[in-house]
Structure formats: C-alpha cells, structure tokens
Amino acid sequence: MIAIIDYGVGNLFSLTSSFKYVGADVVVTSSIDEIKKADKIILPGVGAFGDAIKKLKDTGLDKIVIEEAKNGKPLMGICLGMQLLFEKSYEYGVHDGLGLLKGSVVPMENYIDKDLKIPHIGWNALSIKKESPLFKYLKNGDCVYFVHSYFAKNCDESLLATTEYGKELTAAVAYKNIYGCQFHPEKSGEVGLKILKAFCEL
Amino acid sequence: MITKRIIPCLDVKNGRVVKGTNFQGLNDVSSPIELAKYYSDNGADELVFYDITASFEERKLFTDILCEVAKNVFIPLTVGGGINTVDDFDRVLKCGADKVSVNSGAIKNPNLIKEAAQKYGNQCVVISADIKRVDGQFMVFAKGGRENTGMEAISWIKKCVALGAGEVVVNSIDTDGVKGGFDIELLKLVCEAVNVPVIASGGAGNIQHFVDLFKEIPTIDAGLAASIFHFGEVKISDLKQELKNNNITVRL
Numbered sequence: 001m002i003a004i005i006d007y008g009v010g011n012l013f014s015l016t017s018s019f020k021y022v023g024a025d026v027v028v029t030s031s032i033d034e035i036k037k038a039d040k041i042i043l044p045g046v047g048a049f050g051d052a053i054k055k056l057k058d059t060g061l062d063k064i065v066i067e068e069a070k071n072g073k074p075l076m077g078i079c080l081g082m083q084l085l086f087e088k089s090y091e092y093g094v095h096d097g098l099g100l101l102k103g104s105v106v107p108m109e110n111y112i113d114k115d116l117k118i119p120h121i122g123w124n125a126l127s128i129k130k131e132s133p134l135f136k137y138l139k140n141g142d143c144v145y146f147v148h149s150y151f152a153k154n155c156d157e158s159l160l161a162t163t164e165y166g167k168e169l170t171a172a173v174a175y176k177n178i179y180g181c182q183f184h185p186e187k188s189g190e191v192g193l194k195i196l197k198a199f200c201e202l
Numbered sequence: 203m204i205t206k207r208i209i210p211c212l213d214v215k216n217g218r219v220v221k222g223t224n225f226q227g228l229n230d231v232s233s234p235i236e237l238a239k240y241y242s243d244n245g246a247d248e249l250v251f252y253d254i255t256a257s258f259e260e261r262k263l264f265t266d267i268l269c270e271v272a273k274n275v276f277i278p279l280t281v282g283g284g285i286n287t288v289d290d291f292d293r294v295l296k297c298g299a300d301k302v303s304v305n306s307g308a309i310k311n312p313n314l315i316k317e318a319a320q321k322y323g324n325q326c327v328v329i330s331a332d333i334k335r336v337d338g339q340f341m342v343f344a345k346g347g348r349e350n351t352g353m354e355a356i357s358w359i360k361k362c363v364a365l366g367a368g369e370v371v372v373n374s375i376d377t378d379g380v381k382g383g384f385d386i387e388l389l390k391l392v393c394e395a396v397n398v399p400v401i402a403s404g405g406a407g408n409i410q411h412f413v414d415l416f417k418e419i420p421t422i423d424a425g426l427a428a429s430i431f432h433f434g435e436v437k438i439s440d441l442k443q444e445l446k447n448n449n450i451t452v453r454l
Contacts, residue, residue, distance in 0.1 A: 014300070017298065122207060125205075188276070189277050193276060
C-alpha cells in the first residue's frame with residue numbers, strides 16, 4: 001500500500017489515477033495510522049513552499065514523514081513535495097523544510113537567462129547523473145513534464161538527474177530511501193508511468 | 203532545452219469530438235477517450251478539450267468524460283468552454299484537468315483571471331482569444347467568433363497576462379479552417395508582447411506549416427490543431443520527426 005499524503009495542498013486526482021493505472025494499491029490519507037501502515041509514502045504538493053510547510057506542520061504530518069523516512073520507508077516527493085524534503089527554501093522569505101536532504105530551494109529568477117520564461121513549463125529532457133532503482137526503466141534524454149519557478153540547489157549528495165533550461169537545474173534526487181522528482185511523473189506519459197512503476201517495485 | 207509542444211484540440215459536444223470549419227458546420231469525429239489515448243500514445247504533448255455544450259446535463263456528461271480521460275491519459279490536459287466562475291475552474295480541475303482556459307468568461311469579467319490565478323496559480327490559467335482583422339486592426343471576438351468585442355487584441359492579451367494568465371492561446375479566425383498556415387503576423391505580435399508561453403491555433407493544414415511556425419517565431423511554444431489530426435491527414439509522429447529534421451527541439 002502506498003500512502004499519498006493529503007494535507008490540503010493541490011489536486012490528487014491524476015496522481016492517484018496514475019498509480020492505479022500501474023497497478024498500485026494507493027490510499028489518499030492524512031491519517032497517521034494509515035501512513036505508518038503503508039509500505040511507501042508519496043509527498044505531493046503544488047503552490048507556495050511557505051503555505052505547504054505550514055500545513056504539514058499544523059497537521060503534525062511533518063513529524064510522521066520525517067520519522068517514517070528515517071526508519072527507512074521509501075518516500076518520494078513530487079514537485080513542491082520534492083522541494084519540501086530540503087533544509088530551506090527562499091520562496092517569498094526563508095522557510096525551513098523537512099531537512100531530510102541537504103540543499104536548499106531557490107528562485108530561477110536572476111539565475112537563468114533573462115529571456116527565458118518563468119515558470120519553466122513543458123517537456124524537457126533528463127540528464128541522468130547516477131544509477132538509481134527509481135530510474136531503472138529510463139534512458140538518458142527521456143523527456144518529462146515540468147511546471148516550476150524554483151529549484152533545488154547545493155544538493156550534490158542526492159542529485160539523480162538534471163534538466164537544461166538556460167542552466168542545469170535539479171530534476172530528480174535520490175538518497176538512500178528518499179526520492180524526489182521536480183517534474184510531474186503523473187503527467188509525463190509513458191516515461192512518468194515507468195518511474196511510478198519503479199517506485200512501486202522498490 | 204525545453205521542447206516545442208504539439209497539441210491536438212478536441213471540441214466536445216454530446217460526449218463526442220467535433221470540429222467545424224470557421225467555427226461552423228460541425229462533424230462528429232470520434233470518442234474523446236479513444237482519441238485522447240490514441241494521441242497520447244502517438245506523441246501528443248498535451249491535449250485541449252473544449253466543452254462546446256450549453257445545457258447542464260451535457261456539462262455533466264462532459265465532466266464525466268473528462269474524468270474518464272484523466273484516468274487513462276497521463277499527459278497535461280487543458281479544459282476550456284463554459285468557464286465563467288472560479289467554481290467552473292474547481293469543477294474541471296477536480297476531474298483531472300491541469301490547466302483551464304478562459305475566453306468569453308474573461309471578457310465578461312476580467313477579474314476571473316485574477317481570482318483563479320490567486321487560487322490555483324498562474325500556470326493553471328490560460329487565456330484563449332479569438333482574434334480577427336477588422337479594418338487592419340486585430341480585434342478580440344466573443345461568442346465563438348461571432349461578435350466583435352471592440353477590444354484591440356494585443357492590449358487585451360497583455361491585460362490578461364498582467365491579471366495572472368500563465369499561458370496564451372491565440373486563435374486566428376482569419377486563418378482557422380482555411381488550412382493555409384498559421385497566422386504568423388498576429389502570432390509574432392503576441393510573442394513580442396508577453397513573456398508567458400504562447401500557443402498558436404488556427405490554420406495548420408500540413409506538416410510544413412508547423413515547421414514554418416517554429417522557424418519564423420523561435421519564441422513560440424506550441425502549435426495546436428484539430429481536424430488535420432482527427433482525420434489523419436497529419437500524424438503527430440511524422441510531424442515531430444520532420445520538426446526534428448529541421449533542428450526544432452521536440453519530444454520523440
């Protein structure tokens with residue numbers, strides 16, 4: 001059973017549908033018991049970092065995610081959910097993240113070329129930096145679907161893949177049992193479904 | 203580098219996909235679910251669904267179909283048609299849409315863009331504009347291209363982006379259905395005016411028209427078409443291969 005954490009951020013319809021499509025048993029939940037019982041955890045998220053981390057903390061779900069991850073349960077953050085795994089974010093102020101991965105989340109603005117549009121929206125190619133069971137069905141150059149204005153930096157320890165948008169941006173991370181995708185696997189067609197399938201098989 | 207997107211558009215009425223010429227004379231083409239899956243499997247980068255129904259019952263049928271599509275197709279889905287309130291955004295987002303396109307609803311109430319962008323983020327709000335030349339000026343038309351709003355097109359689009367629209371679909375009424383190529387003149391003006399993704403719509407008749415679009419306007423993000431895809435005149439896989447042969451970055 002995979003627990004998709006519901007903390008009132010974003011729409012989980014497509015994420016749930018895509019896991020069901022690859023044959024996974026999923027539950028969308030905010031129950032600590034269910035999260036503890038699950039074999040794996042998905043931390044989704046769209047919107048602003050500050051709001052999201054506040055909601056996670058207000059519901060007490062931050063502690064359970066940290067605890068379960070430290071116990072070795074596979075955890076994958078998606079989009080903003082990936083960003084939450086880091087130590088800090090500089091999105092509208094400075095916010096502490098969950099601190100499960102080393103690194104911080106910073107704006108693309110003033111980092112990438114000025115003529116590039118922000119958010120970075122669309123299909124872009126992955127440059128895979130190391131081997132990981134999460135990407136066992138992927139090949140270098142596979143395209144995935146991105147929608148974001150901030151990205152993770154100084155995360156060499158966990159860096160799994162980058163994508164080129166003016167500069168190299170962190171696209172995916174993997175460190176021990178903790179994974180993250182900046183892009184949306186549930187919207188990345190065949191390639192995305194292969195990532196979800198691989199996560200289910202961890 | 204980010205790839206150029208190819209987007210089939212599915213006009214849905216009574217649960218079926220239809221496409222007319224110059225917005226009139228609709229023909230039943232196929233099942234939305236089958237078509238969506240077919241396109242996704244064959245390289246479409248995104249799908250646009252326009253709900254061209256009017257009644258409450260038909261709208262319910264549309265959202266049921268949308269849910270069914272979103273359970274089986276895992277590429278970005280944009281929904282337009284009949285979006286007049288933030289509740290309408292909510293209704294289609296809950297069924298698996300990723301972006302919502304507003305047209306007449308924004309003309310009636312431009313603040314809808316602002317409210318929706320604040321609630322769901324700019325990336326979720328797409329402004330779709332039907333534009334036609336009138337006495338040498340580009341004007342915005344409402345009601346499926348039948349009524350001149352009296353608003354100049356470029357200033358309208360700039361206003362929508364300032365209010366929070368994160369993407370622009372430019373439908374040229376002059377080139378729509380003619381299959382003589384995209385409206386390069388109009389699209390260039392829009393791309394110069396805004397710094398959000400711009401999607402070209404109206405006029406694609408063959409593969410070369412897409413090559414011309416991306417060659418002549420390197421900053422344009424996507425090309426949208428309907429009938430040439432639905433009737434199999436252009437296969438998306440052939441189209442993308444030809445774009446690649448012309449050094450245009452695409453997802454293959």
